[in-house]
Amino acid sequence: MFPLIKVCGMTEAENIRNVELQGVDMIGFIFYPKSPRYLYQMPGYLPACAKRVGVFVNETKENILMYTDRFDLDYIQLHGNEAPEYCRSLRNAGLHLIKAFSISRPKDLLAVSAYNGLCDYYLFDTKTPQYGGSGNQFDWNLLHRYNGPTPFLLSGGINPYSVKALREFCHPYFAGIDINSRFETAPGIKDVERISNFLKELNGFTI
Ligand SMILES: O=C(O)c1ccccc1NCC(=O)[C@H](O)[C@H](O)COP(=O)(O)O
Numbered sequence: 201m202f203p204l205i206k207v208c209g210m211t212e213a214e215n216i217r218n219v220e221l222q223g224v225d226m227i228g229f230i231f232y233p234k235s236p237r238y239l240y241q242m243p244g245y246l247p248a249c250a251k252r253v254g255v256f257v258n259e260t261k262e263n264i265l266m267y268t269d270r271f272d273l274d275y276i277q278l279h280g281n282e283a284p285e286y287c288r289s290l291r292n293a294g295l296h297l298i299k300a301f302s303i304s305r306p307k308d309l310l311a312v313s314a315y316n317g318l319c320d321y322y323l324f325d326t327k328t329p330q331y332g333g334s335g336n337q338f339d340w341n342l343l344h345r346y347n348g349p350t351p352f353l354l355s356g357g358i359n360p361y362s363v364k365a366l367r368e369f370c371h372p373y374f375a376g377i378d379i380n381s382r383f384e385t386a387p388g389i390k391d392v393e394r395i396s397n398f399l400k401e402l403n404g405f406t407i
Pocket residue numbers: 208209228230232235236237255257279325326330331332333334335336355356357358378379380381382
């Protein structure tokens with residue numbers, strides 16, 4: 201099986217249930233009001249097998265704790281300019297963290313080491329003024345300068361045609377992928393068939 205699969209930016213109950221049935225490992229909910237995938241009300245279904253990931257951008261600790269409690273979140277994904285000390289304080293409160301880093305050039309990886317030991321995963325995404333969900337890919341070769349120790353999710357513009365590149369991508373700390381806008385019929389609504397076909401292809405089945 202391919203490493204971890206996270207599907208991000210889900211909003212609607214039946215859609216969540218059907219995506220979870222594809223065997224994905226993590227499902228992300230975006231609690232950032234400026235995102236077109238903002239989850240503004242509790243869906244009628246939340247994942248029971250896939251881990252629940254709450255995505256936040258420069259959010260207060262108080263609100264993060266409130267959402268964690270309300271949605272029973274397994275991971276908190278920090279997608280803004282959150283400092284290492286802020287991550288430490290969330291970790292000390294018992295939260296499991298995924299810290300996102302926006303990558304467009306080698307120097308963007310310099311900030312990463314300050315977060316070592318504070319996060320369960322890093323998520324390397326494409327730099328965009330909207331913080332995430334750009335649908336654009338960055339140069340994955342830049343990640344060969346990253347030498348751990350935190351495992352990472354690869355993100356940013358992954359699409360149904362990324363299978364070959366993903367199967368060829370090799371890195372000792374590569375833990376999985378995060379998919380989002382390239383698998384949507386509308387913001388926040390995922391195309392289950394597109395995801396299903398993609399996962400079959402990724403795992404080596406022909407479709
Ligand atoms: O998806 C959003 O709208 C979003 C907005 C603000 C912060 C984070 C956001 N998404 C977080 C993710 O983990 C996305 O999956 C990631 O940015 C990749 O998205 P895409 O390029 O669309 O595959």
